[in-house]
Amino acid sequence: MSNTLGERYRVQVFGQSHSPMIGAVIEGIPAGVVPDMDFISAFMARRAPGGALSTARKEADAPQIVSGLNDRGATCGAPLCILIHNTDARSRDYDRLRDIPRPGHADYTAAVKFSGHNDIRGGGQFSGRLTAPLCFAGALALQLLKEKGVAIRARVHSVAGIGDAPVDLAHPPMDGLCPGPLPCVDPNAAVRMAEAVEAARADGDSVGGVVECWATGLPAGLGEPMFDGVENRVARALFGIPAVRGVEFGLGFAAAGMKGSAHNDPFRVESGQVVTAGNNHGGALGGITSGMPLVVRAAFKPTPSIARQQPSVSLSRCEDAPLVIQGRHDPCIVPRAVPVVEAVVACAVLDMMMDKY
Numbered sequence: 001m002s003n004t005l006g007e008r009y010r011v012q013v014f015g016q017s018h019s020p021m022i023g024a025v026i027e028g029i030p031a032g033v034v035p036d037m038d039f040i041s042a043f044m045a046r047r048a049p050g051g052a053l054s055t056a057r058k059e060a061d062a063p064q065i066v067s068g069l070n071d072r073g074a075t076c077g078a079p080l081c082i083l084i085h086n087t088d089a090r091s092r093d094y095d096r097l098r099d100i101p102r103p104g105h106a107d108y109t110a111a112v113k114f115s116g117h118n119d120i121r122g123g124g125q126f127s128g129r130l131t132a133p134l135c136f137a138g139a140l141a142l143q144l145l146k147e148k149g150v151a152i153r154a155r156v157h158s159v160a161g162i163g164d165a166p167v168d169l170a171h172p173p174m175d176g177l178c179p180g181p182l183p184c185v186d187p188n189a190a191v192r193m194a195e196a197v198e199a200a201r202a203d204g205d206s207v208g209g210v211v212e213c214w215a216t217g218l219p220a221g222l223g224e225p226m227f228d229g230v231e232n233r234v235a236r237a238l239f240g241i242p243a244v245r246g247v248e249f250g251l252g253f254a255a256a257g258m259k260g261s262a263h264n265d266p267f268r269v270e271s272g273q274v275v276t277a278g279n280n281h282g283g284a285l286g287g288i289t290s291g292m293p294l295v296v297r298a299a300f301k302p303t304p305s306i307a308r309q310q311p312s313v314s315l316s317r318c319e320d321a322p323l324v325i326q327g328r329h330d331p332c333i334v335p336r337a338v339p340v341v342e343a344v345v346a347c348a349v350l351d352m353m354m355d356k357y
């Protein structure tokens, strides 16, 4: 089921960018949970469009829960269905893309796969808009994980090649990030990143970047070997976010250039617990959590819709055709993707916790 994430905490996302509504059906929530709507709304607001460095599209993103709660506002065991209205769609901006697909977007592949019946408006089901219901599901997962002592936080690791300061991956600074659309350890790095995003926007272009996510408080022993490991399940969730091009754990690709003596994290005992001195492994060994923080990075490509004229093709005339994209777009996806990364990691981690408990 391509629109469904998870086995026990199951999240099915539906809708298109310009359909009347988008939403999610969430199954597997224990009965008796009262969703903390203040927390969930604040979490979703971090992803909502219209903020600094993002598209000018404005959406309230007020989730409406239409099933799954009892008369006391607690989950009742039935699937929780949430709806979010699309209120600020400008579909005429997309008419031309039916014939001339955007380079880097899913217009062409969707037209082929769905024989031209795909909803082109706003990117249809491929739009970043579909990450709003994911954020609802992720915020609810965070609420449940908090009760188990698990916390999840993401920072902007880099934008346009401008990196944040390094951190101790064994003790990630969960509460040590600067406020604003680019949560970083180094506020000066956040300023330079914002300048790069603005410069790209002014130049009719876009930039990409990397989001790093930490999950602390995980017990050792979650996950399975081989195809159902922690990395497999978290990566599957992360690759569901549009525009994710790569996922790495711990030191990731950098590990390939290191010696074993430098990369291995020595075990030691601290307060009666087995821990590792560093966290190059990123909290997972053999697909199973080690009890150290889970560290995962997701690389986001530059936003495909840019304001410059680009070469494309006319599908009806089967000839080359230039394209100038109308509409409102994010000059960089990273700022809005930070809570989305936290959300899908929370869903995947809760799903694995439910395997164990």
Ligand SMILES: Cc1cc2nc3c(=O)[nH]c(=O)nc-3n(C[C@H](O)[C@H](O)[C@H](O)COP(=O)(O)O)c2cc1C
Pocket: 055, 104, 105, 106, 123, 126, 127, 128, 129, 131, 241, 242, 243, 244, 301, 303, 304, 305, 328, 329, 330, 333, 336, 337, 340
């Ligand atoms: C939060 C978020 C916002 C996005 N905003 C835009 C946007 O404004 N314009 C755009 O062309 N793509 C945007 N994207 C990316 C496209 O949805 C994505 O590149 C496209 O569906 C193709 O999928 P792929 O990049 O995974 O291959 C956004 C993605 C996310 C997660």
